[in-house]
Amino acid sequence: MRYLKETPSQTAGPYVHIGCVPSFAGLEGMFGGRDLGDKMITGDAKGERITLTGHVHDGTGMAIRDALLEIWQADAAGLYNSPQERRGAADPHFTGWGRQPTDGETGRYRFETIKPGPVPWSDGRMQAPHILVWIVARGINMGLATRVYFDDEQEANAADPLLARIEHRDRIPTLLARREGDTYHFDIHLQGPDETIFFDI
Amino acid sequence: MTNSPPPGTFFQRDFTWHPPALTPGYKTSVTRAPQRARIAYDNTVTELTGPTFGHNIIGELDNDLTLNYARPGHSAQGPRIIVHGHVLDEEARPVPNVLVEFWQANAGGRYRHKKDSYLAPLDPDFGGCGRTVTDAEGRYHFRTILPGPYPWPNGVNDWRPAHIHFSLFGHGFAQRLITQMYFEGDPHIDICPILQTIPSKAAIDTLVARLDMNHTVPMDARAYRMDFVLRGQRQTLFENKMEGM
Numbered sequence: 001m002r003y004l005k006e007t008p009s010q011t012a013g014p015y016v017h018i019g020c021v022p023s024f025a026g027l028e029g030m031f032g033g034r035d036l037g038d039k040m041i042t043g044d045a046k047g048e049r050i051t052l053t054g055h056v057h058d059g060t061g062m063a064i065r066d067a068l069l070e071i072w073q074a075d076a077a078g079l080y081n082s083p084q085e086r087r088g089a090a091d092p093h094f095t096g097w098g099r100q101p102t103d104g105e106t107g108r109y110r111f112e113t114i115k116p117g118p119v120p121w122s123d124g125r126m127q128a129p130h131i132l133v134w135i136v137a138r139g140i141n142m143g144l145a146t147r148v149y150f151d152d153e154q155e156a157n158a159a160d161p162l163l164a165r166i167e168h169r170d171r172i173p174t175l176l177a178r179r180e181g182d183t184y185h186f187d188i189h190l191q192g193p194d195e196t197i198f199f200d201i
Numbered sequence: 202m203t204n205s206p207p208p209g210t211f212f213q214r215d216f217t218w219h220p221p222a223l224t225p226g227y228k229t230s231v232t233r234a235p236q237r238a239r240i241a242y243d244n245t246v247t248e249l250t251g252p253t254f255g256h257n258i259i260g261e262l263d264n265d266l267t268l269n270y271a272r273p274g275h276s277a278q279g280p281r282i283i284v285h286g287h288v289l290d291e292e293a294r295p296v297p298n299v300l301v302e303f304w305q306a307n308a309g310g311r312y313r314h315k316k317d318s319y320l321a322p323l324d325p326d327f328g329g330c331g332r333t334v335t336d337a338e339g340r341y342h343f344r345t346i347l348p349g350p351y352p353w354p355n356g357v358n359d360w361r362p363a364h365i366h367f368s369l370f371g372h373g374f375a376q377r378l379i380t381q382m383y384f385e386g387d388p389h390i391d392i393c394p395i396l397q398t399i400p401s402k403a404a405i406d407t408l409v410a411r412l413d414m415n416h417t418v419p420m421d422a423r424a425y426r427m428d429f430v431l432r433g434q435r436q437t438l439f440e441n442k443m444e445g446m
């Protein structure tokens with residue numbers, strides 16, 4: 001049979017906000033005046049409410065101010081709000097998907113979400129709780145995927161099948177969000193000695 | 202619990218077909234390109250699932266950029282076009298019910314964005330973004346105006362070909378894609394540092410929309426045809442049973 005080739009990626013460019021977060025970009029009233037993905041909690045969602053925040057640094061160490069981040073995660077019970085989720089019905093009050101720009105002045109991003117429950121690895125073992133992160137920006141030719149793990153989940157992290165296969169153990173801290181009250185801090189480094197681990201998903 | 206089998210994993214991505222991260226001709230990539238290899242692993246339920254957006258989120262004018270930011274009784278300036286096509290997977294199967302978002306400069310090549318300082322004027326009747334959800338056959342379409350080429354700070358005299366940016370969702374988050382569409386016959390295609398980040402001419406050619414006279418609406422709007430291909434997915438039929446899923 002004949003296969004088609006995947007459409008090649010191109011950078012999201014400096015004006016990605018117009019298309020993906022038009023209200024943030026100043027297009028007042030567009031799409032009902034609400035940016036898609038701005039609210040992940042749509043009702044009385046179960047689970048622990050957390051804030052996930054940080055910066056995206058380029059190779060010079062500067063926080064980049066024109067990036068767009070998307071996150072995708074399970075609900076508190078470890079179920080995804082997706083038609084492809086075949087293990088049960090996810091929390092109807094939690095979308096599991098968020099989209100936020102980095103701030104145009106400070107470069108900080110911020111998601112209000114809940115702490116995800118654990119989900120299985122492909123062989124059925126459990127993975128540690130994690131959030132999939134996807135980063136696009138000017139200068140990034142293809143969206144970068146990484147995962148947030150939680151620094152207060154030491155036991156689960158130690159048993160995580162993906163973390164276990166990372167050869168350069170000293171890079172694992174680049175995937176750990178640091179807890180401070182209800183806030184997890186997660187900085188992304190595109191380059192340099194602290195370069196975040198990016199995944200081919 | 203449902204009895205349907207778990208979805209199969211996605212076909213491996215061909216990174217020789219996509220642009221590499223480090224492309225010095227596109228200068229911003231130099232400080233934003235990761236230098237270490239990506240770490241690969243088999244898709245888990247995290248990557249096989251993805252958000253879904255019903256047709257009910259789409260407003261009546263969301264897929265008409267000539268009208269969705271225009272004052273009452275006005276419409277955007279510029280050559281009127283319809284862009285349409287299919288969203289398919291690598292086995293040419295339609296990808297239905299997925300969100301497609303698009304954004305672009307106006308007919309003069311100017312974006313409605315505070316960071317765009319190009320001399321070309323804003324069009325008071327053009328915002329520059331739209332969205333739609335593919336139908337049961339994976340089709341999408343929208344109306345807009347032909348965007349203008351624009352200069353950008355890279356070399357001293359680099360100009361982007363006319364283009365429309367696209368964001369596509371699949372059924373699993375591993376299919377997520379952002380790209381750009383170009384127009385047949387544009388001489389800037391061969392000299393654009395961003396397009397030329399893509400290694401092969403054949404790959405670049407798949408981003409070039411073709412004039413489609415058959416879907417052109419006489420006396421109204423010309424049509425351009427552009428198909429998108431998302432990653433294919435293995436059929437669970439042929440897979441090892443995944444314990445515990």
Ligand SMILES: [Fe+3]
Nearest residue numbers: 013361364366
């Ligand atoms: Fe552009």
